[in-house]
Amino acid sequence: VTPKAGGWSRACFVGLGIGIKKPFTEVIKANIGDAHAMGQRPITFLRQVVALCTYPNLLDSPSFPEDAKKRARRILQGCGGNSLGSYTASQGINCIREDVASYIERRDGGVPADPDNIYLTTGASDGISAILKILISGDGKSRTGVMIPIPQYPLYSAAISELDAIQVNYYLDEENCWALNVNELRRALNEAKAYCNPKVLCIINPGNPTGQVQSRKCIEDVIHFAWEEKLFLLADEVYQDNVYSEGCQFHSFKKILYEMGPEYYNNVELASFHSTSKGYMGECGYRGGYMEVINLHPEIKGQLVKLLSVRLCPPVSGQAAMDIVVNPPVPGEESYAQFIKEKESVLNNLAKKAKLTEDMFNKIPGVHCNPLQGAMYAFPRIFIPSKAIEEAKAHKMAPDMFYCMKLLEETGICVVPGSGFGQREGTYHFRMTILPPVEKLKILLEKVKDFHIKFLEKYA
Amino acid sequence: VTPKAGGWSRACFVGLGIGIKKPFTEVIKANIGDAHAMGQRPITFLRQVVALCTYPNLLDSPSFPEDAKKRARRILQGCGGNSLGSYTASQGINCIREDVASYIERRDGGVPADPDNIYLTTGASDGISAILKILISGDGKSRTGVMIPIPQYPLYSAAISELDAIQVNYYLDEENCWALNVNELRRALNEAKAYCNPKVLCIINPGNPTGQVQSRKCIEDVIHFAWEEKLFLLADEVYQDNVYSEGCQFHSFKKILYEMGPEYYNNVELASFHSTSKGYMGECGYRGGYMEVINLHPEIKGQLVKLLSVRLCPPVSGQAAMDIVVNPPVPGEESYAQFIKEKESVLNNLAKKAKLTEDMFNKIPGVHCNPLQGAMYAFPRIFIPSKAIEEAKAHKMAPDMFYCMKLLEETGICVVPGSGFGQREGTYHFRMTILPPVEKLKILLEKVKDFHIKFLEKYA
Known part of the structure; x- marks a missing residue:
């Protein structure tokens, strides 16, 4: 059984060791498509309907909109x-x-x-x-x-x-x-x-x-x-x-x-x-x-x-x-305006982050990233120098696993090695979500860049 | 793959045929341990906590008790x-x-x-x-x-x-x-x-x-x-x-x-x-x-x-x-009194219905029912006359399946044949939940009794 991408993060945290001082203050879990954990807010209408279904006394509450009540009753x-x-x-x-x-x-x-x-x-x-x-x-x-x-x-x-x-x-x-x-x-x-x-x-x-x-x-x-x-x-x-x-x-x-x-x-x-x-x-x-x-x-x-x-x-x-x-709110319904605002805000943000991520990765030497046309991940190809490949082998690790462990240890950024998804022999990748908020994502990408350049230097 | 007990009810409804007039007005699904479907009310405190977790805006609502909010926050x-x-x-x-x-x-x-x-x-x-x-x-x-x-x-x-x-x-x-x-x-x-x-x-x-x-x-x-x-x-x-x-x-x-x-x-x-x-x-x-x-x-x-x-x-x-x-409410907490009232009402009712069911089944000739010490089902043993067993065989049905189909067709009561659970060779049973409300359960048991007596007469 291959572990899920999320299983990798637990493996990482075990690998990190407990109580050992690290050069970062926070682990950023960019390894799994878990939007709310990365700070995305739930769509209000969806939660209102589920809350109404959960506790139908709320159907009498004036603080819930009629269209949500209608969905819940149905x-x-x-x-x-x-x-x-x-x-x-x-x-x-x-x-x-x-x-x-x-x-x-x-x-x-x-x-x-x-x-x-x-x-x-x-x-x-x-x-x-x-x-x-x-x-x-x-x-x-x-x-x-x-x-x-x-x-x-x-x-x-x-x-x-x-x-x-x-x-x-x-x-x-x-x-x-x-x-x-x-x-x-x-x-x-x-x-x-x-x-x-x-x-x-x-x-x-x-x-x-x-x-x-x-x-x-x-x-x-x-x-x-x-x-x-x-x-x-x-x-x-x-x-x-x-x-x-x-x-x-x-x-x-x-x-x-x-x-x-x-x-x-x-x-x-x-x-x-x-x-x-x-x-x-x-x-x-x-x-x-x-x-x-x-x-x-x-x-x-x-x-x-x-x-x-x-x-x-x-x-x-x-x-x-x-x-x-x-079956979300439709034009003419009370909740439509808020719904469409929330929906577009999430999707526009994701689109912005997709472009940002592609652009920033492609500025890093030894990294190539295809356009993120959809979904919520970047899967950049990374050049790993042969010295690093040898050291990975000495540690009985796949080279990209070695790379991701180093990235985690040095920056606190958790991504998943390409070998967890499969890749052409001799190529190396990692998967990173684009879910962190824009400002955080920028910092994260800068950190990856610095790490990668130092990594190339170290194993040149 | 053996179907679950609930799967049987769908089989029954197909067996019933659509549009054919039946000698009952309502199908009573006594085949599956589905308490709320039989009219049992949810425990208020549980639903309050889940609703608060679902829609955290409610954490500011004065209509939810503090102990529920405390659980939800945790x-x-x-x-x-x-x-x-x-x-x-x-x-x-x-x-x-x-x-x-x-x-x-x-x-x-x-x-x-x-x-x-x-x-x-x-x-x-x-x-x-x-x-x-x-x-x-x-x-x-x-x-x-x-x-x-x-x-x-x-x-x-x-x-x-x-x-x-x-x-x-x-x-x-x-x-x-x-x-x-x-x-x-x-x-x-x-x-x-x-x-x-x-x-x-x-x-x-x-x-x-x-x-x-x-x-x-x-x-x-x-x-x-x-x-x-x-x-x-x-x-x-x-x-x-x-x-x-x-x-x-x-x-x-x-x-x-x-x-x-x-x-x-x-x-x-x-x-x-x-x-x-x-x-x-x-x-x-x-x-x-x-x-x-x-x-x-x-x-x-x-x-x-x-x-x-x-x-x-x-x-x-x-x-x-x-x-x-x-982790339900404990003595001293705001919701305790209501919680314990609801809990005891459900459990006392079930205890009453367990006894009622045992007693009523044991009054029916050719039916024996062990005490319902726990859980939420009766599993009475039923005598099936050899003529009925022959007719079941002619229909390529297990005898208790034949019995349960007849019960459903004549009374609208849906129970599960013992052969769905396994039983000693040559013995026959069915499983019936005790979840219907007391008054409904009494009527149901009377109907089973009338059916069984007529069944014994018909196949004597």
Whole structure:
């Protein structure tokens, strides 16, 4: 099992030792996409609705807006005994699945979405794990292969290893802004066919840790490839609201699939995932999420529901939070002005920080950073001198792990080595979130710069 | 994968057909331990604290009591950025794990509990699945065997089947009020050794679906057996607050283990589970829970934390709810009087309904029901005439499934057939919750009685 990116920070703190004086006053956890922990404020409307659902006496309070009360009443009506404390259907509350379906239809310009294909989940991870569990089977050469991007988000390698499936790597093209190239998919698939049965293709768009936003053309190519090779598509789209670069736009796999015509949308199996944790809400702690699964064989669907029913239901306050993500205030509603102000403030800030981070990294000698088109991470490539590589080897550490440990020890900045996500042999990276407030982020980037220059000098 | 007890209700509703007129006006879901859905009111204090954590503006509101605000502030201080929206450590928020440890110490008369051994979980099911995942290994004859009571709660059989472990049944003694007999444990273990490697012993106390409360002597015997046979003990103690019968008392495995002396408490590995879902709170939807694991080998502990980190963290509002379960108002605090009134009202009502249910079932010819000493279910044994058994066979149904389907079709009452939990060959049971309000429960029991008498007549 590969540890999650967050697990790395604990490892770091252990590595730091207790009571030893360090040349910094504060550890900055830039290792995990945990917005509120970095000072981002919750969206008021979302919290108002969840508080109203939690303690319905507040429905009589004049200090809560009517549109929030309306949402809360609707959610409570979907709960047994009108209580967040009741179990819901394993698939989630009906009216919230309806809201998710409407959201998808609006997002995708009217492409129909069926609430029956929506499953509310305990964060996106839970959905991804469940789908993989259902799809993986076979032994030896017939064992299911799961294609994942390299670099990847470590949930995938962890789930694949836990389920004893075969991880099939396809490499994103760093020289081309981490684009996904179908020739590379084909290479990976053909090689994998010799030792397993590749059945699943995972896509992360916008990318984590790489931050690229896929073009419409690229998505069409991937869908055609999946159709041709009969691959089940998993589209991890949790950063769908996090797109910053000019000229970039989020296209859902579902929408493009539909627009490619019935031969495609009647045949390609697709699961796509969303979450309350990212976007402009950053509500990681609620463990809310949904997946939409299309063209799933009815028998497999029965198995999926059975599997999900073992964990009874997703947390109900997370379901409520998900409802507000897909059903926020609309123009004309009392809370709209404040909502849109808060939303835009978060997203504009992230866009500013994405640009700032790219620019500052690219000013450091021996560092190259692709544009952060979306998501909330930078994944710069770093030059590590051969003397440092040797010293890392002497410490039985990956060179980028050695680099990140040194960075932490000298600056208090916690980032995740590229080897935790996978990277081309001989290249080194780290992942850093852009979540700290702008002023703090600037200081942090300056510190990384100073550290890197000294590091290059030391090991020259 | 065996469906959960709740899954059965959906199967029923499908079985009922849509639009066909039925001889009842309402379906009564007595199939699942879902207290709020059956009309039980949440504990005010718990919801106040969770609402305050959700929307901290309320900390300035004069309509919330100070003791609730104090709890909320403490929980928020344990959260990154003081927000329920941040990820927590995979093991859960530190100060809540401290509160859990203090609770266990108070409950167990001072037996020490270490917060480091406490893991907050997504309901008890999540903890049970995680521990089983860590403990199961091997192939063929060396495959891990997991001993579970029959009748059992279907989470166990589902998890065992999902993990490809070997289910080793030991039978509870129905003639002796569903007691656990160590001779039967020994029989099951010895037989299992021929085809697997039995390493884990699961206990449910108070029992689900059987409602027995284990005596101190019985627990001592089980612990001695586990020590002798080097079995890992899983103690499912989620009904620890649900004890009704005079002369019965809940004893935790941890406490008895400690009192048996260092030879036992330094050696026996034990995981025990608790939850927000049962007790007097009935907060199933929050998916809150904890497990305490003692004597776990440090390497295995490392694996457990790694495994838990894949799902990032348990839902934070569930963690907050768990905190109030273990840290409720105490005498002298503003909310104490209301809290204790609400708590006792729920528990006294359940005790009344436990007795009522036992008495009414035992008045029905061909039905025998053991005392409901604890938990929240009756599991009566029902006589099914051989003519009915034949008709069930013709429908390719288990006889008790046939019985429960008929009960549902004729009365609208949804209960779960004993075959969903396991029972001795040739005996038939069903599980019914005692959660409906007293007046409704009386009507329900009268309906079951009328149905049963007519059923006996029809198939005489």
